[in-house]
Amino acid sequence: MSASTYTNVLGLAAAAVLLCAVVTLWRRSLGAIVRTLAVQGAALACVATVIGLHEHDVGLIVVGLLVLGAKAVVVPLLIGRVVRHDPNSRETDPLVNVPASLVAAGALTFLAFAATRSVTSLVPTTAGRLIPIGLAAMLVGFFALVTRRKAVSQIVGILLVDNGVALVAFLATAGVPLLVELGASLDVLLAVIVLRVLAIQMRSRLGSFDLDQLTELHD
Amino acid sequence: MVIAVLLLPLAGGLVSGVVPWRRGIGWLGTVIASGVLVTGVVLAVDVVHGKPMSALGGVLRADALSAFMVIVIGVIATLATWQGVRYLGAEIAADRCTRRHAALYSVLVQAFVATMLLAVLAANLGVLWVAIEATTVVTTFLVGHRRTRSSLEASWKYIVICSVGIAMAFLGTVLVYLASLHVGHGPHPLDWTSLVAQSHQLNPGVMRLAFALIVIGYGTKVGLVPMHSWLPDAHSQAPAPVSALMSGVLLTVAFYAILRFKVIADGALGPTFPRALLVIVGLLSLLVAASLLLTQRDYKRMLAYHSVEHMGLIALGAAAGSPLAIAAVLLHILGHGLAKGVLFLASGEILLTEGTSEIERVPALLSRRPVLGGIFGFGLFALLGFPPFSLFVSELNMLRAEFQVGLGWAAAVSLVCMAVIFAAVMSHGRHLLLGPRGTDAPAMTPALVAVPLIGGLVGCAFIGVSAWPLESLLHAAARIVAP
Secondary structure (H helix, E strand, O other), rough: OOOOHHHHHHHHHHHHHHHHHHHHHOOOEEEHHHHHHHHHHHHHHHHHHHOOOOOHHHHHHHHHHHHHHHHHHHHHHHHHHHOOOOOOOOOOOOOHHHHHHHHHHHHHHHHHHHHOOOHHOOOOOOHHHHHHHHHHHHHHHHHHHHHHOOOOHHHHHHHHHHHHOOOOHHHHHHHOOHHHHHHHHHHHHHHHHHHHHHHHHHHHHOOEHHHOOOOOOOO | OHHHHHHHHHHHOOOHHOOOOOOHHHHHHHHHHHHHHHHHHHHHHHHHOOEEEOOOOOOOEEEHHHHHHHHHHHHHHHHHHHHHHHHHHHHHHHHOOOHHHHHHHHHHHHHOOOOOHHHHOOEEEEHHHHHHHHHHHHHHHHHHHOOHHHHHHHHHHHHHHHHHHHHHHHHHHHHHHHHHHHHHHOOOOOEEEHHOOOHHHHHHHHHHHHHHHHHHHHHHHHHHOOOOHHHHHHHHHOOHHHHHHHHHHHHHHHHHHHHHHHHHHEEEEEHHHHHHHHHHHHHHHHHHHHHHHHHOOOOHHHHHHHHHHHHHHHHHHHHOOHHHHHHHHHHHHHHHHHHHHHHHHHHHHHHHHHHEEEEOOOOHHHHHHHHHHHHHHHHHHHHHHHHHOOHHHHHHHHHHHHHOOOHHHHHHHHHHHHHOOOHHHEEEEHHOOOOOOOOOOOOOOOHHHHHHHHHHHHHHHHHHHOOOHHHHHHHHHHHHHHO
16 A cells, blocks of 8 residues: 555545544434444444554454444444334434534534644654544544433444544554453443443333433432 | 452352352352452462562462452452342342342342452553443443332443543553553553553653543542542442442442552652642542532432542542552552441341431431441441541541641641531431331341441451551552552
8 A cells, every 4th residue: 555545545534433423413313323323433444454454464454344343333233223113213402402513523623633732743653643533533422422312322422432532542552452452342342232221221111212301310 | 369369250150140049149149259358368468578470471460459459349249249148139029120130130240340350450451441341331230220210310321421431541541552652662561560660751741641531531430520420320229239339349449540550650740740630639529529418318329429528538648649648548448448338238228128218218217226227327437437447547647648748738628528528427317317216116137137237347447446467468559559
């Protein structure tokens, strides 16, 4: 792979991760939000594989394939099955409306660039320059998590945060050691399964995914 | 030996998963937990004066600090599994829980203990992260075990907030890894020992960001403000034995992770930045706990906010960071675990017999149920730091250490908060315990319930009076964090 192709593909894939995070703020249909998450997983897998190819790191290519399987296929399927029973489920009333959310996403991206200056100066590579994008994707996920009021969009928010952190890890250090990567992926997968069980229980108990109905515990 | 510690709860979990639930399986859990305690003591004797032990090709490592945490986990797990038999028996008798659910509960409790043990025995900071994230996954179902609407809400909040927090801790770990890769090419760039050895070479800018993420991230699991809001819900909704484990040890296992990172951050940044960060989160936790404890109407939530206070005190002690302070922090971890464990288990018994967790509706406990009321009362005394309980000694030493390193103002603020909390808890406790009995005869508490709780309180008082069995271990462990 030539140097310029590498730069272009890597930049494109990393930008796609951030773009998908922003799109989840924009879309209201829960089905579409889950599909966007799958696309983001694929983009993340692409980042890992491209870095692996460029650095001739077979382990990282394998991790890329694992990410593709887990984050682009298995996890969206698991969440998608919850949504499919309820095709009209939409994010009707987020705490912050869509235009304001998009402005906030822009502001968070600036914040990410400002916060990572010490890190990017340490890694003056093509990948290192893209680190703020990972942090921005994480912050957008955080924002989705605190402003969206459906159980499914909160699960997606957690996964956006997780994918953002994973992107930073791939760009900054070409991934964490394999043992840690496997353990972390297993944890995330189990967490998604637990969340899914809770979301199903919530719907059968409350009749919807609406977290506003959960108001029994407060001070 | 290190592997044996981990294998015990794994075997216990396997047996409780395969054999249908009956009381004997519940008692097996207690035997396993006390086995963990015994192996922890053996481990401590081995490593206290000698070299750390490692196993599984360097993935696991036990030094004095790990051995101390294994002992803490073993003690609280023994108490909690003992009481778990009664909890499950009562739930099955009341037809709120099937035998399958009881089996699931036993498996998850053993898995919970195993993940905490993995966290304190991990040599690699990445494995430490994996273990702490796994504790969230296994405890979520335990929090929701009673399957009520409010316990569903509590488990949802718990897993969502903790997953986000732990993702931040992962980012912090990745940044430490980046800083470590940049220094050199050691064979294990995330290995704690090699990170400490080269800590002064790590890039300070990256380490500053990393340590902040670690304190907020793992701080979520510790229950430190600003990421504490899951804690009162989860601890009040979980079954009592699970609350005892979560409040008594899980919080401090997460704090153990912060202590490990603090050693690296101290080396890379000097003591000022880590100290400032821990003072801020510690004081905020104390202030929030003090203001919210005043208005509590539910005794389990009162105990939960009390945990936020104690985690704040521990954070302040760690901020001081001298060997005296760290030894006091570790003693406080054990003392708080014992007192809080006993209180949560006693509150489970109150909930079982009285049917409500509102303070207003459980008056005059001391005259109606003298043994249970007495345990609860002495537990509150222990938690509020009365002598002879060990929390008195550890709080006094933490405050002394804070004055010695120039954190006297923070110690003064924490004393004011402690005074407010003292008044609030005393007033709640008076409501709960004192008052006229009415016409009923005093009800007895089964000896099987009372014995472990009284044992826990006696243990807490014993280590407060005599430092003998723990002194050398505490000093060895403190020297690891504060060389």
